[in-house]
Amino acid sequence: MSWPLYLSMMKSHAKMLGGFIYGAVAYIVLIIWIYPSIADMKGFNDMINALPEGMRKLIGMENGINSLADYIAGEFYGMLFLIILMIYVILTSTRLMARLVDQGSMAYLLATPNSRFKVAATQAAVIITGLGMIVAFTTLSGIAASEWLISGYELDVASFITLNVLTFLIFLVIAGYCFFISSSFNDEKKALGISAGLTLFFYMLNMGGKLSEETEWLLNFTIFKLYDPIKMINNETDAMLTGSMLGLAAILLFGGSLIVFKRRNLPL
Template sequence: MLNFTLYKYGMKGSWKMLLIFAAVLTMYVSIIISMFDPEMMSLLDDYAKAMPEIMAAVGMTAGAATMIGFMSSYLYGFILLIFPMVFSILCANRLIARHVDRGSMTYLLAAPVKRRTVVFTQMKVIATGIFALVLFVTVLEIIICEASFPGELEIGKLLALNAGLLSLQLFIGGICFLCSCIFSDNRYAVGLGAGIPALAYILQMLSNFNEKLENIKYATFFTLFDTNGIIAGEAGAIAGMIVLFAGAVVLFTAAIVIFSKKDLHI
């Protein structure tokens, strides 16, 4: 079902974007991990105490005593959520909606390749990109932690945490890809593909910002990514990971089916 030529073409078009996001993530991850020392942790905790609502809004909390807890607090509440999400939005739009909007999808479908094969191959491109970013971050975190603070990182818990992150980012990628497949107009594809994850994150921020708004968290899928629960090995957090991954499979499958049957008018 995979067209390797089209897959290589799609990955060739994504590698520059992947390098840019990898470079940005390298900078942020390196800076945050380097702060895991008593003086810098004290400074970050002071910020959290001085601006508790703002820090809590982006998932940052004070008082982390372990390396994995520190990383969970200062990396997995904003940085490692937003940047891969932006990648998914840009990539999904480029792979499907932009081709349809510009009419270049005609050339892809004119080849002796089934439409289902085309959309499945494009889906593999975005999924590969998301997996590559999460894998890169995982390796980067291990290297930096072991180089700067040997023995402090609980690698097993980090792998579990990043498995949850991968499930979440695949779910977001599925939303973006589905919108790209549903709408032929690039504006609507980008608007909803970016708007739904962005709104979900804003709702998550509001629930963290004010205790009175805490119940809003049940309206956003970000709640299923429970970093503290994953680190602690809680069954509910593991179930949340599974739900996100299953949801990603459903979203990507729906995108393939819808695109295969839609009237493109090209």
């Protein structure tokens, strides 16, 4: 890895990364702040339970809201945080590799003493760092907000951290295949379209699989099958096994990306 290149890329992506961090932090603080009014609202769970089972699964409130942890997992991790991280990894992976090749900037990087493998490894480190920072700031903000902004509602910090670690690993896998795609194409728009299309396809399979028992088999074909915030935060997921599988998949995807980029022909 090239530290000068790493620092330069982190600096050039700082504004965009800061925007994602700000959005995630602001929203999780907001939903925690308003939780007491939701918890005290009579009939809220009755209203949730009146929805069709498939709809409750889609919004992450299959069993209603019984705790602060359930509320955060369903309201924030069930939809918004997922979208924030998807957009970040898709855009960043494309900008770090395919855009540089498409615009000719990669030729300048490869003209330095750094090898292709080293350049690609540095770019991979940038997206992994950015993803880690978004999740880390969100985790710390959630813990701080639950301690300082509300009283009488406890958050299981250990389970909350487990949820965030697994979320990071799941999106590390998504970042891995997006980075692989970006490392394989010369055209920025094509790389972006394939990465976004594949991720959206996986997400649609996840939504379709949750609608009913008849469509549940669709979940076997999407990475989002492993992303169930409610089960994660309630310790109903084998965190060690799931985390190990995701970590291995991410290593293989990023490793494959470096090999592909090293061996392919570039229009330089």
